[in-house]
Amino acid sequence: MSIYNKINAGFTLGTAEPVTAGIEDVIYIFNQDDITLTFDTTNPLIVTGLTAVSAAKIYKFNGTNNSFNTVSKLAKTSVAPRYTEEIDFNVAGLSVDIKTQLQAMGYGRVCAIAINNYNSSDSAVELFGAVNGLILTDAERSAADETVDGGYKLKLTNPDKLREPYPPRAVSIAPVSGTATYASTIAAIEALVAA
Amino acid sequence: MTTLKKYILKPGKHQFAPGSHATHHNDNLTDAEAQWYLERYPHIATLFETIPESEIESVESQTESVKSTKESEESSEIKSVRPQQKSVKSQPHEDLPATN
Numbered sequence: 001m002s003i004y005n006k007i008n009a010g011f012t013l014g015t016a017e018p019v020t021a022g023i024e025d026v027i028y029i030f031n032q033d034d035i036t037l038t039f040d041t042t043n044p045l046i047v048t049g050l051t052a053v054s055a056a057k058i059y060k061f062n063g064t065n066n067s068f069n070t071v072s073k074l075a076k077t078s079v080a081p082r083y084t085e086e087i088d089f090n091v092a093g094l095s096v097d098i099k100t101q102l103q104a105m106g107y108g109r110v111c112a113i114a115i116n117n118y119n120s121s122d123s124a125v126e127l128f129g130a131v132n133g134l135i136l137t138d139a140e141r142s143a144a145d146e147t148v149d150g151g152y153k154l155k156l157t158n159p160d161k162l163r164e165p166y167p168p169r170a171v172s173i174a175p176v177s178g179t180a181t182y183a184s185t186i187a188a189i190e191a192l193v194a195a
Numbered sequence: 196m197t198t199l200k201k202y203i204l205k206p207g208k209h210q211f212a213p214g215s216h217a218t219h220h221n222d223n224l225t226d227a228e229a230q231w232y233l234e235r236y237p238h239i240a241t242l243f244e245t246i247p248e249s250e251i252e253s254v255e256s257q258t259e260s261v262k263s264t265k266e267s268e269e270s271s272e273i274k275s276v277r278p279q280q281k282s283v284k285s286q287p288h289e290d291l292p293a294t295n
Contacts, residue, residue: 038210
């Protein structure tokens with residue numbers, strides 16, 4: 001049995017790749033029951049594959065001006081650490097199509113993939129809601145709100161009474177041959193994105 | 196023992212159904228199980244490195260032959276077994292009540 005409660009490495013500061021804040025202005029969202037995940041054999045924090053059920057797709061939500069954000073926060077419980085997750089993003093529009101998608105995200109569970117601005121880490125691309133999914137808990141549009149110019153401010157979080165048993169998973173998908181890189185991971189995700 | 200298997204999964208622990216625990220890997224998946232799962236979950240064909248030719252034909256016969264635009268990026272082996280069914284969940288909002 002693996003030793004789950006013993007640390008086995010420390011951390012050293014360096015100047016080669018200083019950490020930077022924020023995520024890129026894109027969120028990939030897919031229905032939780034549309035995609036199966038493959039995990040690394042030894043480390044459940046690494047997702048090594050995304051496979052679409054039938055011809056299911058991943059949907060891409062674009063933003064701008066570093067306005068998207070992800071939050072993962074440890075929630076202490078009596079039995080084990082759990083993690084709450086939040087994805088804050090916005091949609092610059094208010095069409096019926098957009099409203100339909102927002103309504104669906106309020107009913108069904110989705111998973112979300114965010115890309116950190118700090119790409120040097122092996123956790124540059126992160127998957128949220130891997131176990132219990134996410135639902136849309138905030139969809140606010142104030143028509144006169146100049147901060148988003150009347151667009152929708154949105155928040156995906158864990159469903160009620162559910163939290164994730166792991167921190168956000170790192171997505172790391174290898175090309176047909178060779179080892180996984182940031183580029184190969186993005187290419188694999190983009191290959192599943194709806195046209 | 197592993198080399199004698201006809202159904203070889205790609206490396207990693209796989210979910211066969213979305214949301215399930217990722218339990219399936221080469222060490223615990225027998226050929227009989229693989230065949231059983233492939234019949235019920237044809238989309239998992241892409242998770243296998245090798246599948247017997249007879250199974251490839253049966254998977255193909257269960258699915259429509261709609262060509263995917265992404266198909267060209269995949270290896271010819273995966274191409275031949277990839278299920279091409281149309282998604283029934285591409286519009287999940289269809290079942291929502293109109294008044295809410």
